[in-house]
Amino acid sequence: MPARPELTGSTELVEVDLSPAGSFFDARSWTDVKAVRQGIEEIAGRGYISHLSASMLRSAPRRPDAEEPATIQVGLRLLTKNGESIDAPRSGVVARVEPNGPVVVKHTDGAAHAGVSTYFTCWHGLVSELVVGEGLAEGDLLGVVDDEEDPALGSSVLLQVFVDEEHVASPPPQWAAANSLANWAEATLDPAPLLGIPARDRALSSEEVVSLRDRRLARSQRAYYKSPPKLVRGRGAWLYDDYARGYLDAINNVSHVGHAEPRVTAAATGQLSKLNTNSRFIYEGIATYAERLVASLPAPLEVVFLVCTGSEANDLALRISRQVTGRSDIVVIDGAYHGNTTAVMDVSPNRYKGPGGRGAPATTHEVMRPDVYRGPYGREDPSAGEKYGAEVANVVHSLVDKGCPPAAFIAESLMGTAGNVVFPPGYLQTAFQAARRAGAICISDEVQVGVGRLGSHFWGFEVQGVVPDIVTMGKPVGNGHPLAAVVTTREIADAFDDGVKYFNTFGGNPVSCAIGTAVLDIVQEDKLQQRAAEVGEYFLRSLEKLKTRHQIIGDVRGQGLYLGIEFVRDRETKEPAAAEALEIAEAMMLNGVIVYPTGVYENVLKLKPPMVFGRDDVDFFVSALDSVLGTRSNRLTVDVEV
Ligand SMILES: Cc1ncc(COP(=O)(O)O)c(C=O)c1O
Numbered sequence: 001m002p003a004r005p006e007l008t009g010s011t012e013l014v015e016v017d018l019s020p021a022g023s024f025f026d027a028r029s030w031t032d033v034k035a036v037r038q039g040i041e042e043i044a045g046r047g048y049i050s051h052l053s054a055s056m057l058r059s060a061p062r063r064p065d066a067e068e069p070a071t072i073q074v075g076l077r078l079l080t081k082n083g084e085s086i087d088a089p090r091s092g093v094v095a096r097v098e099p100n101g102p103v104v105v106k107h108t109d110g111a112a113h114a115g116v117s118t119y120f121t122c123w124h125g126l127v128s129e130l131v132v133g134e135g136l137a138e139g140d141l142l143g144v145v146d147d148e149e150d151p152a153l154g155s156s157v158l159l160q161v162f163v164d165e166e167h168v169a170s171p172p173p174q175w176a177a178a179n180s181l182a183n184w185a186e187a188t189l190d191p192a193p194l195l196g197i198p199a200r201d202r203a204l205s206s207e208e209v210v211s212l213r214d215r216r217l218a219r220s221q222r223a224y225y226k227s228p229p230k231l232v233r234g235r236g237a238w239l240y241d242d243y244a245r246g247y248l249d250a251i252n253n254v255s256h257v258g259h260a261e262p263r264v265t266a267a268a269t270g271q272l273s274k275l276n277t278n279s280r281f282i283y284e285g286i287a288t289y290a291e292r293l294v295a296s297l298p299a300p301l302e303v304v305f306l307v308c309t310g311s312e313a314n315d316l317a318l319r320i321s322r323q324v325t326g327r328s329d330i331v332v333i334d335g336a337y338h339g340n341t342t343a344v345m346d347v348s349p350n351r352y353k354g355p356g357g358r359g360a361p362a363t364t365h366e367v368m369r370p371d372v373y374r375g376p377y378g379r380e381d382p383s384a385g386e387k388y389g390a391e392v393a394n395v396v397h398s399l400v401d402k403g404c405p406p407a408a409f410i411a412e413s414l415m416g417t418a419g420n421v422v423f424p425p426g427y428l429q430t431a432f433q434a435a436r437r438a439g440a441i442c443i444s445d446e447v448q449v450g451v452g453r454l455g456s457h458f459w460g461f462e463v464q465g466v467v468p469d470i471v472t473m474g475k476p477v478g479n480g481h482p483l484a485a486v487v488t489t490r491e492i493a494d495a496f497d498d499g500v501k502y503f504n505t506f507g508g509n510p511v512s513c514a515i516g517t518a519v520l521d522i523v524q525e526d527k528l529q530q531r532a533a534e535v536g537e538y539f540l541r542s543l544e545k546l547k548t549r550h551q552i553i554g555d556v557r558g559q560g561l562y563l564g565i566e567f568v569r570d571r572e573t574k575e576p577a578a579a580e581a582l583e584i585a586e587a588m589m590l591n592g593v594i595v596y597p598t599g600v601y602e603n604v605l606k607l608k609p610p611m612v613f614g615r616d617d618v619d620f621f622v623s624a625l626d627s628v629l630g631t632r633s634n635r636l637t638v639d640v641e642v
Helices: 033-041 178-187 206-216 262-272 284-295 310-325 384-401 427-437 490-496 510-525 528-549 578-590 615-641
Strands: 047-049 070-073 076-079 085-087 092-096 103-107 119-124 141-145 156-162 175-177 231-235 238-241 245-249 301-307 330-333 364-367 408-412 441-445 470-473 484-489 553-559 562-567 596-598 604-607
Touching (some): 070 178, 175 178, 245 615, 284 301, 310 470, 330 384, 384 427, 427 441, 528 562, 578 604
Parallel strands (some): 330 364, 330 408, 408 441, 441 470
Antiparallel strands (some): 047 076, 076 156, 085 141, 092 103, 103 119, 119 156, 238 245, 301 484, 470 484, 562 604
16 A cells, blocks of 8 residues: 655645745745746645645735635645555545545544544545545555646645535535635634644734734824735735735835835845945945935935935934024925924924824914815916915015024925825926025925836926925835935035034945845836836826716826825815725725825825836726726615615
8 A cells, every 4th residue: 555654744744835924935926837836846745735825826906705816725735746645644434536526534533633523534636446435544545646737836635624514515615715714714624733734823813913003003103994904915016915815006105116126125135144334334335325316316416314214304304404594494385294203293284283283383384285176276277386386485575574584495396195286387496486585495305206206207306397405305215125315415415514413323224225226226227217107197097087987086186106086075166075085995905906095185095106007007906996986876876765
């Protein structure tokens, strides 16, 4: 009787973790069948895939309810070879054998398994000469592997263990959807102990993470979604949860060149394995990275401070402005957000006027948001830019008249958190002119929109034809690694050096600089700025078409891959549809798209995906939104009828 000690004898078996949280796909893609097969063959005949584990090989976009992709393997899969023999791990009686069907064995007299003394083992992928009713002793031949080879996995045998006979009455499914996982967890037992394999450590569920997070993180650190997916992997413009359900990421401008970009990973790990230290030491990366940043900017922006966050960059920009001008007052745009430190919160109307906000400090002066959708000067007005700019001039003049001229005018180049406010042409020119005439420093906050995102230009301020005195950058420059920067003129930088040392422990460390350089290389090599222009244009046109079909869309706007969809209850009154925007975002997540509302009225879906976003991603997004909005209006009709 041929035996398979390596299968029943356990210790030589190694887990092949194809789940999104496993490491199998860290260095190879799940779509590269050849590479997966090669990886599997390296552990030829000794591998197994755990019971109820999700497989990236079956990952598919999340879909609502019954359409959910079946990504979870019901049973333990032994990766083996056709023609190998499989023996019974326990004694039992053959309950079913059918051609092309599983071999099912009822076990009653063996040792209890997981505390259950009667159970059924169900073996898929075998040919067997056994007959129903035949008794089997432990080690008896069950059958020979004769699996239709999977192109990635090769041949395998799937072992399932059920408690109730009803589950084996007809061939049980080999794959289940995440929303039926609880049922299958109850109906099955983990086969691992039968093969002497230790039980797998269970990772925290999404609900458990939320609960632990709620206990251990401050409540003010809000999370997205009522029932958030637990994200464990990303690649390109897609994110994957622990069930291998995919979500198109339409919101992460931080992952500028794509999630888990291999060249960024290589740059980070390569440098981390050599040296990481602070910027008072001399190493090449900080100098060459600063040079690269400067090369991307117009003159006279030529002196770099490397910091860790956008908030820190803006904080430093304010400090420089105040110190260099000897003034305190700052002019900001209503609705703006510039970060989370005390100083930048004080110039962020989005926060100090928002829930819990304590209002503007005496040194902060707001100017009207140049919003051509809601403001007094609309898109159709060719001089809207100058008119909104004149509002800046008015505020600046009144400050001069009061004897407190501003130290700085700070503006994003396209307002993100305020609700995707695209400046009309001429706005920043007029505003900068007024600020400079009063001796103020002009700060461009490029934390959201810089590094090619707007398509036509590398930096957002260039779209408006201006050159700031200080530019701050963050989010995309490190592709998720905490890297940010302040770049200014030689004159301002020298005036800031009054003897007080500036030191930043982590800012511009060798690892950060290696990552920052890789990001700039990738943007250039992969022509991501051009891609943002082309795909962004297609995205905008697709959304405009969608607007003609759904009344709730009041406005679509933006540039490159920085777009916004504003929802209103009534196109005439423009009453913000904030609750609806949140509901739409929740429904989009259930349809496999990550997007979230923002804006002064929280009614604008912000679209700022990784720059690798393609036309097919646009189509996926638009089709999901079309379906979500269609479902909403159907439901509203029903509600009204009821
Ligand atoms: C325009 C703008 N500036 C600054 C910041 C702050 O950046 P960070 O969160 O990296 O501190 C943000 C963050 O969202 C931002 O949107």
